[in-house]
Amino acid sequence: MLDMRSIGDDRTTRAVIRDEALRLFAAHGPEAVTVRQIASAAGVSPGLVVHHFGSKDGLRREVDQYVLDVFEAMLGELTGEGGAELFDPGAGASSLSEAFARHLPDDSPLPGYLRRLLLSDTGAGRLLFRQLYDLSRATLDGLAAAGLAAPGRDPEVRAALLLANDLALFLLRDRLAEVLGTDPLSADGMTRWAPEMLSIYAGGLNAAPPRPQGDNP
Amino acid sequence: MLDMRSIGDDRTTRAVIRDEALRLFAAHGPEAVTVRQIASAAGVSPGLVVHHFGSKDGLRREVDQYVLDVFEAMLGELTGEGGAELFDPGAGASSLSEAFARHLPDDSPLPGYLRRLLLSDTGAGRLLFRQLYDLSRATLDGLAAAGLAAPGRDPEVRAALLLANDLALFLLRDRLAEVLGTDPLSADGMTRWAPEMLSIYAGGLNAAPPRPQGDNP
DNA sequence: ACCTGGACTGAACAATCGTTTAGCATGCTG
DNA sequence: CAGCATGCTAAACGATTGTTCAGTCCAGGT
Numbered sequence: 001m002l003d004m005r006s007i008g009d010d011r012t013t014r015a016v017i018r019d020e021a022l023r024l025f026a027a028h029g030p031e032a033v034t035v036r037q038i039a040s041a042a043g044v045s046p047g048l049v050v051h052h053f054g055s056k057d058g059l060r061r062e063v064d065q066y067v068l069d070v071f072e073a074m075l076g077e078l079t080g081e082g083g084a085e086l087f088d089p090g091a092g093a094s095s096l097s098e099a100f101a102r103h104l105p106d107d108s109p110l111p112g113y114l115r116r117l118l119l120s121d122t123g124a125g126r127l128l129f130r131q132l133y134d135l136s137r138a139t140l141d142g143l144a145a146a147g148l149a150a151p152g153r154d155p156e157v158r159a160a161l162l163l164a165n166d167l168a169l170f171l172l173r174d175r176l177a178e179v180l181g182t183d184p185l186s187a188d189g190m191t192r193w194a195p196e197m198l199s200i201y202a203g204g205l206n207a208a209p210p211r212p213q214g215d216n217p
Numbered sequence: 218m219l220d221m222r223s224i225g226d227d228r229t230t231r232a233v234i235r236d237e238a239l240r241l242f243a244a245h246g247p248e249a250v251t252v253r254q255i256a257s258a259a260g261v262s263p264g265l266v267v268h269h270f271g272s273k274d275g276l277r278r279e280v281d282q283y284v285l286d287v288f289e290a291m292l293g294e295l296t297g298e299g300g301a302e303l304f305d306p307g308a309g310a311s312s313l314s315e316a317f318a319r320h321l322p323d324d325s326p327l328p329g330y331l332r333r334l335l336l337s338d339t340g341a342g343r344l345l346f347r348q349l350y351d352l353s354r355a356t357l358d359g360l361a362a363a364g365l366a367a368p369g370r371d372p373e374v375r376a377a378l379l380l381a382n383d384l385a386l387f388l389l390r391d392r393l394a395e396v397l398g399t400d401p402l403s404a405d406g407m408t409r410w411a412p413e414m415l416s417i418y419a420g421g422l423n424a425a426p427p428r429p430q431g432d433n434p
Numbered sequence: 435a436c437c438t439g440g441a442c443t444g445a446a447c448a449a450t451c452g453t454t455t456a457g458c459a460t461g462c463t464g
Numbered sequence: 465c466a467g468c469a470t471g472c473t474a475a476a477c478g479a480t481t482g483t484t485c486a487g488t489c490c491a492g493g494t
Contacts (some may be wrong), residue, residue, distance in 0.1 A: 013471075032248045035452060045473050050453060052471090119336070121391065129392040149422035157413045160393055160401075168385035174338065175346040176377055184377075196374045204420040205366035230441080252482060262443050267483060269441090274482095 014052050017042040022063050026112035030060050064124040067113050071128070074103055075135065095197070096132070096163075097170040101185040111185070115171055136163035149201075169193070231269050234259040239280050243329035247277045281341040284330050288345070291320055292352065312414070313349070313380075314387040318402040328402070332388055353380035366418075386410070 011019070020041040024033040035056050039046040053059035078099055104110055117125045137159040143149035152158035169176070173185055182189040199207060228236070237258040241250040252273050256263040270276035295316055321327055334342045354376040360366035369375035386393070390402055399406040416424060 029246070029248065031246065034450080036450090044471095046452085047454080047474080048472055056452065115336075118392065119332075119388065126392070126395060129389075130396060133396045143422070150424065152413055152416065154409055154413055156397060157409050158417075160397055161410070161413050161417070164385040164389050164393060165382045167389065168381040171336065171388055172346075172381050172384065175335065175343070176381060178343060179347060179350045180373060180377055192371055192374050193378070196369050196371055196378050199369065200375075200378070200418065201422045204424065205360070205418045207367065207421065251480080253480090263482085264444080264484080265442055272482075 013042070013044060013048070017044065017049055017052060018059070018063060018066060021059055022067065022113060023109040025060070025063060026109035026116065029116060061124075063113075064117065064122070067110060067117065068124055068128060070110065071114065072131075074100065075131070077103075079135070095166045095169065095194070096135070097166050097185060098190050098194070100170075106186075111170065111173070115173075118167065118171070132167070133160060133163055136160070136166075165197075230259070230261060230265070234261065234266055234269060235276070235280060235283060238276055239284065239330060240326040242277065242280060243326035243333065246333060280330075281334065281339070284327060284334065285341055285345060287327065288331065289348070291317065292348070294320075296352070312383045312386065312411070313352070314383050314402060315407050315411070317387075323403075328387065328390070332390075335384065335388070349380055349384070350377060353377070353383075382414075 017038065021033070021038045024038060024041060035049050036046050038059070039049050042049075049059065050056075053062055101111065114128070117128055119125065137155070140149065140151060140155060140159045140162065144151040144155075169184055173183065177183040177189070180189070180192070182192060184190070184193045234255065238250070238255045241255060241258060252266050253263050255276070256266050259266075266273075266276065270279055318328065331345070334345055336342065354372070357366065357368060357372060357376045357379065361368040361372075386401055390400065394400040394406070397406070397409070399409060401407070401410045
């Protein structure tokens with residue numbers, strides 16, 4: 001059989017379809033994307049999409065699961081590094097969003113897809129948020145045990161609040177980039193964003209700004 | 218002509234169609250809602266929808282504008298009250314989201330529509346976010362002038378951050394309600410949420426929790 | 435009383451949707 | 465070599481989409 005795929009691409013045709021669907025779903029939403037668009041983007045016939053995934057909804061469910069798997073793998077890698085990175089507000093990674101964005105190429109459709117998933121009112125979205133919430137609670141516990149943060153009067157709410165603040169950066173990324181002129185999840189954006197966030201978390205809105213390197217006290 | 222509308226409803230048929238479209242768009246997204254569904258919900262024929270609004274997209278644009286107008290009116294009312302409510306973190310309204318939710322009935326489709334609008338990558342969404350950002354900057358200026366908050370090292374970013382945190386409550390409302398067991402925008406939810414938020418803004422993550430009424434110091 | 439114009443319907447339009455089917459080519463297995 | 469499963473396409477299916485059209489109804493102006 002002649003290989004339909006261009007040389008240097010070792011993905012199966014099935015994987016190509018899934019990846020193109022992922023990209024299109026992330027960009028326009030699953031409901032706005034047609035089977036024919038996916039097939040065309042993958043360079044195959046519409047019938048083959050259904051042949052491989054049963055139906056458009058079957059494809060959507062498989063893409064959901066795929067994204068969840070990739071995300072879980074990244075999460076495991078992150079917490080597996082000793083977890084120190086997530087526990088220390090002074091470390092390089094100051095937020096889940098940043099750590100996540102930093103582990104992905106700039107043009108990855110995954111952030112967009114995750115954004116949709118988180119707000120989509122589906123089982124996959126609920127599961128994802130629940131996992132993130134559990135991680136947020138564990139992180140807050142870790143910070144509290146290390147004396148780096150108080151658990152607050154209502155730790156459940158505090159963990160949810162920290163998670164929501166973190167995800168806001170993720171969900172509103174495009175809008176924030178518009179008004180700030182910088183993508184807050186890029187390397188440049190983070191050097192602006194992180195200090196402000198850490199300053200508030202360290203001492204609230206009235207705290208004196210942390211001195212830049214070499215500043216006077 | 219016999220009045221098509223049920224007694225006690227003084228809206229024009231055109232307004233009924235717009236309202237039903239608003240409700241359905243907010244619930245399922247404009248792309249997932251058909252003209253026939255809107256017409257059926259409004260108790261009219263599909264042709265009449267097009268007759269009044271030119272096209273489905275014309276209807277969507279008009280609903281966008283309508284929501285923007287309603288929102289702007291509420292915003293004007295809010296800042297018109299002297300603005301004190303928004304400037305004082307200790308006052309009743311501790312966030313834009315809360316003030317907004319409190320001015321609407323519980324079953325209002327407006328929050329859902331605004332959520333979609335903010336993330337929709339349309340002109341209306343961009344305009345809305347820009348207005349909110351301007352308000353956030355003005356509020357931060359006011360707080361700084363009153364000595365209630367420092368403008369931070371990068372006031373633009375700080376205002377964006379405060380806005381994003383505020384909107385996160387709005388965007389993730391359903392997800393937060395799931396994990397917390399309480400709608401964070403309800404009256405009950407706010408009594409849990411606001412103190413945590415204010416505590417962080419007042420003194421950071423390490424601050425001692427503000428004493429509840431009658432507590433020992 | 436006549437006319438005009440707008441609200442409104444029911445039926446139909448072409449286009450596009452997700453999906454099905456028949457069939458071709460290929461590679462593996464007995 | 466025959467047989468069969470698999471990857472895949474081209475064409476067509478019925479359903480549904482947004483939209484159009486012809487025509488009915490009724491209020492208001494002259």
